[in-house]
Amino acid sequence: MIPLAWFLIFSAALFSIGLFGVLARKNAVAILMGVELMLNSVNVNLVAFWRYLNPEWIAGQAFAVIVFAVAAAEVAVGLALIISVYRRRNTIVADDIDMLKF
Amino acid sequence: MTPLQVIFIFVAAITLGAAVMVVTTKNLIHAALWLILSLFGIAVFFVILSAGFLAVAQVVIYIGAIAILMIFAIMLTRRIARDAGPQLNSGWIWAALVSAFLFGGLVWLMGNWEGFYRSLPELNPSLDPLNQLGQALVSPQGYIIPFEVASILLVAALIGAIMVAWDKQ
Numbered sequence: 001m002i003p004l005a006w007f008l009i010f011s012a013a014l015f016s017i018g019l020f021g022v023l024a025r026k027n028a029v030a031i032l033m034g035v036e037l038m039l040n041s042v043n044v045n046l047v048a049f050w051r052y053l054n055p056e057w058i059a060g061q062a063f064a065v066i067v068f069a070v071a072a073a074e075v076a077v078g079l080a081l082i083i084s085v086y087r088r089r090n091t092i093v094a095d096d097i098d099m100l101k102f
Numbered sequence: 103m104t105p106l107q108v109i110f111i112f113v114a115a116i117t118l119g120a121a122v123m124v125v126t127t128k129n130l131i132h133a134a135l136w137l138i139l140s141l142f143g144i145a146v147f148f149v150i151l152s153a154g155f156l157a158v159a160q161v162v163i164y165i166g167a168i169a170i171l172m173i174f175a176i177m178l179t180r181r182i183a184r185d186a187g188p189q190l191n192s193g194w195i196w197a198a199l200v201s202a203f204l205f206g207g208l209v210w211l212m213g214n215w216e217g218f219y220r221s222l223p224e225l226n227p228s229l230d231p232l233n234q235l236g237q238a239l240v241s242p243q244g245y246i247i248p249f250e251v252a253s254i255l256l257v258a259a260l261i262g263a264i265m266v267a268w269d270k271q
Contacts, residue, residue, distance in 0.1 A: 002106060016205035021125030062238050065159070073258075
């Protein structure tokens with residue numbers, strides 16, 4: 001039998017790894033990958049709380065489905081912005097993208 | 103130790119190892135492939151938590167769509183010469199410290215909660231989670247409004263993404 005603690009520690013670790021990716025990576029696509037890891041760890045937490053605390057009430061899974069939709073929207077807009085910046089500036093290093101207009 | 107615990111530790115080790123490779127490996131294509139492995143591990147966790155629909159959606163949406171979209175974006179914006187250099191910025195040691203403190207803080211905070219070591223309750227055999235989820239997402243007593251708002255958000259974001267990435271020349 002797996003205690004709830006294991007899932008929570010696992011998703012805390014995954015969230016921290018994703019945060020490290022967001023803070024430390026240079027490439028904008030790699031930063032988005034870090035965001036994906038963080039969103040996934042949140043989903044694991046939501047489903048684990050649903051299963052352990054209140055399996056009769058499906059809210060945890062419904063919320064996780066909505067997180068899926070928001071993650072897909074986020075990644076589509078993010079990658080479109082990155083491709084658009086790359087066309088104009090020829091770089092996607094986050095440190096170099098520091099002007100609103102060029 | 104039960105077989106389920108062994109599976110959990112095995113999958114957790116693979117998922118976390120793949121996640122570490124995602125944030126540290128130099129080659130971005132490899133990072134995307136490690137991301138796919140990590141997402142598969144999370145799909146296994148959804149199966150362990152008896153959320154079958156989410157496990158399938160994880161494979162279809164994350165691995166089938168999002169990870170492939172990322173690989174496309176990497177290939178469209180790739181520069182071999184630039185990729186050879188360091189992929190972490192100069193402040194990465196601070197990022198590592200912040201992440202380690204966040205992890206420690208989260209575990210400490212959750213350890214103080216009395217429900218932390220709660221064991222798995224039995225699922226009510228008369229209630230099918232898949233059936234419940236399907237009804238909750240489309241019934242007015244459930245979550246139809248958040249679900250429709252999420253759909254509209256997704257359509258708007260995808261149309262916006264096409265407009266933003268459109269090559270006008």
